[in-house]
Amino acid sequence: MPKAIELTILMPCLNEAETLATCIRKARGFLERAGVEGEVVVADNGSTDGSQEIAVENGARLVRVATKGYGAALAGGIAAAQGRFVIMGDADDSYDFSSLDPFLAELRAGKQLVMGNRFKGGIKPGAMPPLHRYIGNPVLSFAGRLFFGSHIGDFHCGLRGFDRDAILALNLRTTGMEFASEMVVKATQAGLSIGEVPTTLWPDGRSRRPHLRSFRDGWRHLRFLLLFSPRWLFLYPGITLLVVGMVLGGILLQGPVHLTPTVEIDLHTFLMAAMFIIVGLQSVSFALIGRRFASRYGFIPKSGFDGLLEALTLERILLAAVVLVAIGIGTLIWGVSVWASRDFGPLDVTSSMRYMILAMTSLVAGLQLGMSGFMSSMINIPLYERRVADFPPPDDPMSRIRDLPKKKS
Known part of the structure; x- marks a missing residue:
């Protein structure tokens, strides 16, 4: 009998050819060093730079997600994950996948969602723009704590671990960057056991601009928090x-x-x-x-x-x-x-x-x-959505003829 997979390390990916191999090697190295039965899953969102081939060549399992968006890629990856626990993180080498021990320890201790906190773990020079570090993230995290009574200090940390079944039960629906906020908000409202561990943020290893857009995605996060409260x-x-x-x-x-x-x-x-x-x-x-x-x-x-x-x-x-x-x-x-x-x-x-x-x-x-x-x-109007199977098949007059007993010649 094959051993049950305990941990899935999930990476959403959209044209991350420069850094994806490094992230996969670090993740697989952690699984081997820690002796964890696990897998590395790359949820690809339509890459055109060879990221898909890189994922397979470096031993990751590739999951293709057709629906565009950061949240959609993560949702597809979570649904396809085989591990009891999932640790997700960006594939831009800004998080160290070789040092996931605190996340796994908290999950094994019973936490259903474990958030990384970049403000406690350290933000390396050049890793986060000043607008995000001193205004965007603190303001949005404060709004999340105020609106929903959460104790999380860093609402938008991209490195987090969770119990797969518990998160699937939340029925997360957003497809964009606000997926990160939805996970924390719904987990808090559902009364899940939530922990937080210090996490170091490093400058990403890409030469291109990140997918994140400060004002557009910041507004989407704030809009989500307001609409959910x-x-x-x-x-x-x-x-x-x-x-x-x-x-x-x-x-x-x-x-x-x-x-x-x-x-x-x-x-x-x-x-x-x-x-x-x-x-x-x-x-x-x-x-x-x-x-x-x-x-x-x-x-x-x-x-x-x-x-x-x-x-x-x-x-x-x-x-x-x-x-x-x-x-x-x-x-x-x-x-x-x-x-x-x-x-x-x-x-x-x-x-x-x-x-x-x-x-x-x-x-x-x-x-x-x-x-x-x-x-x-x-x-409050009750709705009943009938399935196709609920409808009787159309009356076929020829069926009556076919079903008549045949006379003996």
Whole structure:
């Protein structure tokens, strides 16, 4: 019986002919030195510089991944890996595949995801651009820790190890550079056991520019973090705007307020408060819709918050919307009656505009809430996708003739 493979060392590859052989030799050297039953897998993403031949010639198993993208290459390689554990790293010789002992030790100890930390292990001169080292990576890693409660210090380290089955169960979906963030975020949300080890980053050995594009890929990482955290993107800003708008509007509803003997806030500030309320309500609605959609379709794991969302039925949302619209219409009718009592003549702008702003704010908020309720309820429509096998075969009249018993001649 062949021995079970314990470790797969996975390298995504796109035109890495200059450094691929070196990385494979280091990886195979580690497996031999450590006495680990393992394999080296190169997930090729359509190289045209001979990388595929180099991989095979140096003893790696080649996996061709047709879908373009860093994440797609890794996903294809993980799916094809035969090891219980997988350690992935870039094939540009920026990580030392001959020194993977800390990763394997943590995996054997029970960690399901082991991240490298370049800031603790050391960044060699010229290995990372200053923009990435002092702004990009620290800011994005801080956002990941803040949004998702992770303790990882280096969200985007390309060298990491994991339990293959545990990561496959996360159903990772992104195909680009944000795959690295998705793995950490979903692992954190799923409650996997996560560790971190110091890792040294070396200057890569290529003569060409790296595939990474600072602003494009940085934005993709940040966009992913925001979209996976509707609380920070929509809910918290929305609640803040709602509270500020309602408090400020309540203060100014009775009339102008003197902050100092020479500073007064009145209608213009009252109008800003109305805008805060409308935008805040819309932002909170987006947060609820986004959370419901993401948890229902598996982008975000379910939590106790989903029970509250299920209680917000369409009927209850519409009831609140109707109340707001009724308040707005009632205020408008009252304003028209006041105008009629003056024979539709000139009105005191200061007093009349105050109630007109209140009426329009209530009307717009009610209409927004109603439309958001319908949008949210669409997500709850049960779907059943029938397979081809579920459909009966079409009726073939000739089959009836063929199945008739034949008469004896």
